[in-house]
Amino acid sequence: MLRELIIAYGFPLVFLNVLLESLGLPVPAMPALILTGAITALVGGHENVWSTRLSLFNVVLVATSSAVVGDLIWFWLGRRYGSRVLRFLCSVSMSRDTCVSRTAEVFEKFGVRALIVTKFIPGLSTLAIPVAGAMGVSLIGFLFYDTVGATLWATVGVATGAMFSGAVGNILNVLDWFGLGAAIIAAILLIAYLGIRWRHRATLISRLSMPRLDAVELDALLAKDPPPCIIDARHGVRRRTDPVQIPGAISLDNGASITEVVGADLSRKFVIYCDCPNEVSAALLAEKMKMEGFTDVSPLSGGLAAWRAAGFALEPLSFDATMREAADEIQHRGLP
Template identity: 45%
Template sequence: MLHDLVEQYGPALVFANVLAASLGLPVPAMPTLVLFGAMAAMHPTSIGTQLLPVLVLAVFATLIGDSVWFMAGRLYGGNTLKTLCRLSLSRDTCVKKTERFFGRWGVRVLAVAKFVPGLSIVSIPMAGAMGTTYRAFLSYDAIGAALWATVGLVLGAVFAPQIDMLFAGASRLGKLTAVVVVALLLLYAAYRWYRRRQLIKKLASARISVDQLYQLMLEKAPPIVLFDIRSREKRTLDPFVIPGSIFADERELDQIVAKYPHDHKIVIYCSCPNEISAAWMAKKLTDAGFSDVVPLLGGLDAWRDAGCELEALVEESDRSIDVHIAPKAV
């Protein structure tokens, strides 16, 4: 029965599955490619003849879905990345790591992005936002898609006997197998979502509002150190900062701990909707001995939405910790 299903609908199923996965839906496509590769190895005269068409369809489906994200990045820039940050079940710091990875390797990263969890869905819209030409995007994305699909099909062919044994055991259990697999996937997603919501809830009270920060900056007491912890790539897309900000990298935590007074008030902001990156760094600095560290509620977007003045980005290796007054816009 499985043989007939794969022979008749296999290419269409692979195309639909890969397209859905590349659009960002929670439907992994690699297992489908592995299964098709295994079936092709076990039935070379029937399903095996469809290997090349399936590879082409997988690449084509990937390019369609990825092009949608590329154009979203081109049209909406950093807002697309903020949307991904909001929807992701991973910490915002994971999104920042992929931004830095793209910033280091550029569009070439698309040739291997499919093999790194989370990298593809962020690097593709970033390629659009950073002004990559569509031709360059298609070239590297096609290489990556072809490598990724080929690996899936080859893995299926190599491990065909083991996969056949798994399906033989699953067939004896009947529909119960599918129910168990779906239930486990749902439980995993629910667990990740629950942990993320609990972290956000736990950190919600330990923040400073835009109005509170603005008032402290007017009063100039106590001394404030204002850290902008956005990635360099995010700052390129949104080249404005809160006046007096110091660029800080959480990967250089030891240098930060050694450089700044532990009794000064430290305010940290980023640009991801849930400020988890800022809250995470605030916790690290607090654990390192700083007495008063808080994330800015709503981050840079909240400051901008409140009508407060922004400063054009100026990269400096060393900025004074004296905070300039940021008058509200009229």
């Protein structure tokens, strides 16, 4: 039945599947591309080589167009709403505690060129698009790299299906023989996968369980002498999309030495904040500092969002020369 469905409605199904995945729904499109490529090759056979190649090209074209349409929506949302869109995506992600940090690391290293490969990396394919918009990447640069990446991704999927059409055909025959049992097995595998991901997240949160300060407590501490040292543990991408900070905070970039940035007074009071769910970035840094001998380190519960929601003061983030150069470099990389 699956074979007949793809033969009759292959193009609309591919377009819809790719569009839904691009919009962030958990409906992976790569299996659909492989299946469509395989069935297209099987139907064309060896007697209509050029016709088959044209059909395969059309599948790639449809998939690429659909991916770019969905990506443009997220790009506009990222450009329009910035960090609010990133927080929303992380709130609905299975890896919401680390999804922004992974994407930020990729963009810090490669800039908008990362869009060429992000569709092959689970967890980055959707989040990378609004990050590009929030960072002010030019529309022309975005369209160029996103189209290249979408075309490469679609070509790999369709070509894989065409190359292994015989094996895919045998798998489809087995699935037809299993009937309803195949759907049950697929459901069990999906549930097992989700369970493993959830278990990994629960383990991380349990490991990082430690006392936290709330915004009111931090505000009271700031009125004392000496005040605590506040550390901004957000990634550079997040600071650029939301360029404010708690007054007096020190920005700690990836790779920076903690003692060089905050000093060697291990007994001083430190409060760390980020803007990720469950304060994971702040808790990870607090854990690292405690391992290095710092005795009084606490993450800020709710992070920057909680401080802002409580109505406390914020100050513009002052970029140092290194961060300005990084921002300029990423902006220039937005041009093809």
